[in-house]
Amino acid sequence: MADPLPQGSVIGILGGGQLGRMLSVAAARLGYRTHVFEPGADPPAGDVSARVTRAPYDDVAALRAFAESVAVVTYEFENVPAKALDVIEPLCPIRPGRRALAISQDRLAEKTFLTDIGLKTAPFAAVATPAEFEAALVRTGMPAILKTRRLGYDGKGQVRIAAPAEAEAVLAAIQGAEAILEGWVGFSREVSVIAARGMDGRIAAYDPGENLHEDGILRRTTVPARLSRAEATDAVLIAGRILNALDYVGVIGVELFVTPEGFVVNEFAPRVHNSGHWTQTGCLVDQFEQHVRAIAGWPLGDGARHADVTMENLIGDDVLRVAEIAWEPASIHLYGKGEVRPGRKMGHVNRITGGVTSGRR
Amino acid sequence: MADPLPQGSVIGILGGGQLGRMLSVAAARLGYRTHVFEPGADPPAGDVSARVTRAPYDDVAALRAFAESVAVVTYEFENVPAKALDVIEPLCPIRPGRRALAISQDRLAEKTFLTDIGLKTAPFAAVATPAEFEAALVRTGMPAILKTRRLGYDGKGQVRIAAPAEAEAVLAAIQGAEAILEGWVGFSREVSVIAARGMDGRIAAYDPGENLHEDGILRRTTVPARLSRAEATDAVLIAGRILNALDYVGVIGVELFVTPEGFVVNEFAPRVHNSGHWTQTGCLVDQFEQHVRAIAGWPLGDGARHADVTMENLIGDDVLRVAEIAWEPASIHLYGKGEVRPGRKMGHVNRITGGVTSGRR
Numbered sequence: 001m002a003d004p005l006p007q008g009s010v011i012g013i014l015g016g017g018q019l020g021r022m023l024s025v026a027a028a029r030l031g032y033r034t035h036v037f038e039p040g041a042d043p044p045a046g047d048v049s050a051r052v053t054r055a056p057y058d059d060v061a062a063l064r065a066f067a068e069s070v071a072v073v074t075y076e077f078e079n080v081p082a083k084a085l086d087v088i089e090p091l092c093p094i095r096p097g098r099r100a101l102a103i104s105q106d107r108l109a110e111k112t113f114l115t116d117i118g119l120k121t122a123p124f125a126a127v128a129t130p131a132e133f134e135a136a137l138v139r140t141g142m143p144a145i146l147k148t149r150r151l152g153y154d155g156k157g158q159v160r161i162a163a164p165a166e167a168e169a170v171l172a173a174i175q176g177a178e179a180i181l182e183g184w185v186g187f188s189r190e191v192s193v194i195a196a197r198g199m200d201g202r203i204a205a206y207d208p209g210e211n212l213h214e215d216g217i218l219r220r221t222t223v224p225a226r227l228s229r230a231e232a233t234d235a236v237l238i239a240g241r242i243l244n245a246l247d248y249v250g251v252i253g254v255e256l257f258v259t260p261e262g263f264v265v266n267e268f269a270p271r272v273h274n275s276g277h278w279t280q281t282g283c284l285v286d287q288f289e290q291h292v293r294a295i296a297g298w299p300l301g302d303g304a305r306h307a308d309v310t311m312e313n314l315i316g317d318d319v320l321r322v323a324e325i326a327w328e329p330a331s332i333h334l335y336g337k338g339e340v341r342p343g344r345k346m347g348h349v350n351r352i353t354g355g356v357t358s359g360r361r
Numbered sequence: 362m363a364d365p366l367p368q369g370s371v372i373g374i375l376g377g378g379q380l381g382r383m384l385s386v387a388a389a390r391l392g393y394r395t396h397v398f399e400p401g402a403d404p405p406a407g408d409v410s411a412r413v414t415r416a417p418y419d420d421v422a423a424l425r426a427f428a429e430s431v432a433v434v435t436y437e438f439e440n441v442p443a444k445a446l447d448v449i450e451p452l453c454p455i456r457p458g459r460r461a462l463a464i465s466q467d468r469l470a471e472k473t474f475l476t477d478i479g480l481k482t483a484p485f486a487a488v489a490t491p492a493e494f495e496a497a498l499v500r501t502g503m504p505a506i507l508k509t510r511r512l513g514y515d516g517k518g519q520v521r522i523a524a525p526a527e528a529e530a531v532l533a534a535i536q537g538a539e540a541i542l543e544g545w546v547g548f549s550r551e552v553s554v555i556a557a558r559g560m561d562g563r564i565a566a567y568d569p570g571e572n573l574h575e576d577g578i579l580r581r582t583t584v585p586a587r588l589s590r591a592e593a594t595d596a597v598l599i600a601g602r603i604l605n606a607l608d609y610v611g612v613i614g615v616e617l618f619v620t621p622e623g624f625v626v627n628e629f630a631p632r633v634h635n636s637g638h639w640t641q642t643g644c645l646v647d648q649f650e651q652h653v654r655a656i657a658g659w660p661l662g663d664g665a666r667h668a669d670v671t672m673e674n675l676i677g678d679d680v681l682r683v684a685e686i687a688w689e690p691a692s693i694h695l696y697g698k699g700e701v702r703p704g705r706k707m708g709h710v711n712r713i714t715g716g717v718t719s720g721r722r
Contacts, residue, residue, distance in 0.1 A: 004684075004687075007695065007697070007699075008697065008699055021389070024409070025386050025389070025409060028382070028386070028408050028409045028697060029693070029694050029695065030693065030695055031695035031696070031697050031708070032697075033408050033697065034408075046411065047389050047394050047395075047410075047411045048385070048386060048389045048409040048410070048411075049408075049409070050407065050408045050409075281645065284642065284690055284691060284692045284711075284713065285692070293687075298687050299687050299688050301690070302690060304690050306668060306713055306716060307667060307668075307716075323365075326365075326654070326659050326660050327660050329645055329662070329663060329665050330645060331645045331646070332390070332391065333390050334368065334390065334391055334392035335392070336368070336369065336389060336392050336393075336394065338368075338369055347392070350645070352645065352667055355667060355668075355716045
């Protein structure tokens with residue numbers, strides 16, 4: 001295994017939100033500095049990073065200076081424009097690599113990739129015209145969900161379809177964007193696996209967490225998930241297959257639907273993931289440190305968990321409850337976002353719900 | 362209880378070392394920004410703080426600008442010059458308050474304070490001249506330790522005395538500094554209590570840790586300490602007595618010798634303490650967050666511990682062992698210090714040695 005990045009090296013992070021903020025803290029814990037690139041003002045990550053560049057993703061000079069100032073570039077969100085990466089790539093390594101990013105940016109490419117490597121997804125079909133839409137509906141059945149191929153998150157860019165007659169209205173609603181129609185998956189619950197692959201190709205995974213969404217936004221993750229041991233193993237193997245197929249370096253979040261026929265892969269995110277925040281309380285090496293370990297060439301932590309944890313997102317006005325939560329035995333993480341807006345992730349709370357007898361296994 | 366500091370407020374930290382670094386991360390986690398004041402170049406805290414002022418402690422203009430930019434000032438070391446505090450005090454609150462700082466800066470004042478509030482210390486006497494030295498030796502017995510009253514830490518500024526004849530050489534060695542002679546305490550081990558007092562006067566304490574020193578530097582802290590329940594309670598009561606007597610706000614570290622006659626107080630530090638780093642792994646609210654909670658007017662965490670932990674300091678070349686430790690189930694904290702020097706604290710490692718069945722109690 002190659003030597004890890006030397007102490008004091010600078011890690012570049014594209015995106016200055018809460019994930020970049022927690023990545024930055026983890027990088028510091030391993031003796032690295034971070035340089036955050038973010039178009040917006042007052043990025044949460046800026047409070048805990050050595051340096052911030054505020055510039056849009058099409059500012060070539062700023063991107064170039066950024067790439068030249070760091071030893072490796074990573075990102076906290078999957079919608080980094082490809083053109084920005086074109087500028088960075090010749091100057092410094094990008095981890096995880098561009099293929100993972102390109103696939104995850106396009107729901108159609110993602111579903112195609114997943115089925116190509118033998119994993120189950122919802123039935124799907126590309127849709128651009130009303131004619132394609134009808135054919136697609138035959139393939140997916142109803143109800144179905146029409147999603148824009150790009151830039152959707154937290155339930156945005158999605159329309160549910162219950163009747164073929166809705167086709168035109170629905171296509172109008174997404175304003176001619178390239179779309180994918182996905183069939184309905186009858187699932188009893190959603191779990192996610194946070195896993196990582198190191199530069200040496202080794203893989204480590206955390207125990208799967210069980211996710212509860214409300215209005216398309218993650219509300220709560222509970223670990224352990226209600227899965228049999230065989231199911232938990234299967235979930236980890238799915239994540240491993242994705243990581244290997246992508247020759248991936250870093251942490252990935254893989255969302256799985258639990259169905260009577262086994263797991264159906266919903267999607268993966270090529271980054272640290274909201275449903276992995278519980279690792280900050282339940283593990284010696286949390287997902288943020290794991291990601292830094294991977295991209296900096298360290299051995300991965302083994303993913304061992306020493307406590308049962310529930311992670312609750314503080315969304316919008318939820319953050320006002322912090323005054324009460326502060327009295328609880330709980331670990332509070334606030335993101336330093338100035339303005340409270342509905343649907344905005346303002347922080348999260350980890351609570352220990354049970355213990356595991358030893359941190360070693 | 363008054364309202365806590367509003368989200369986004371800036372906390373000023375005097376000193377940019379590893380304690381300031383970890384305080385800064387904790388402040389961010391509670392939604393605050395930090396501004397670090399540090400005379401030295403490349404302070405470890407600078408990597409994770411929103412702002413750094415590099416200026417000496419006698420730069421009145423810099424101190425004034427610093428104090429005017431923050432909502433509250435705290436410190437990561439007890440040897441902040443009084444004149445710097447004179448500049449800050451009219452402009453913004455200092456927590457913990459100046460009395461705790463003044464007492465802890467002077468070993469004679471500290472021992473006097475402790476005995477005045479009914480706590481046991483080593484026998485001691487002020488020493489400035491050879492004549493006083495002889496009288497002091499009668500009071501303390503031998504062996505004894507001559508310590509400078511000010512600015513000693515990690516075993517520096519101390520001379521052990523085994524015979525009265527050494528008096529002149531010893532006084533010469535400390536170059537005429539005001540000194541205190543302390544009698545020998547026959548102790549079986551040292552424990553420390555990390556405790557906190559909030560703005561509402563409530564006190565919370567962590568379980569005492571057992572400390573192992575080498576060459577006058579903390580090497581290892583193990584929690585729980587080998588104490589009976591009554592002893593552990595007594596240790597916490599001692600810390601509580603100190604906190605109340607000082608009308609203290611913030612975290613304090615109190616070092617206690619375990620003797621056949623009960624606890625003897627060695628010293629206290631009016632700040633987060635190296636022997637409290639284990640709380641990062643063993644508790645939902647660690648000592649750094651606890652300190653921020655106290656000075657920002659939050660309710661304190663209750664100090665509950667969900668795991669048994671050993672904290673090992675990485676001193677000087679120890680840090681080279683990180684390449685091996687990275688393979689262990691362990692939580693690594695590196696301080697981002699460029700130069701490895703003998704005796705320099707470069708990082709620490711927390712290991713879980715056992716579990717507690719539930720995080721709630």
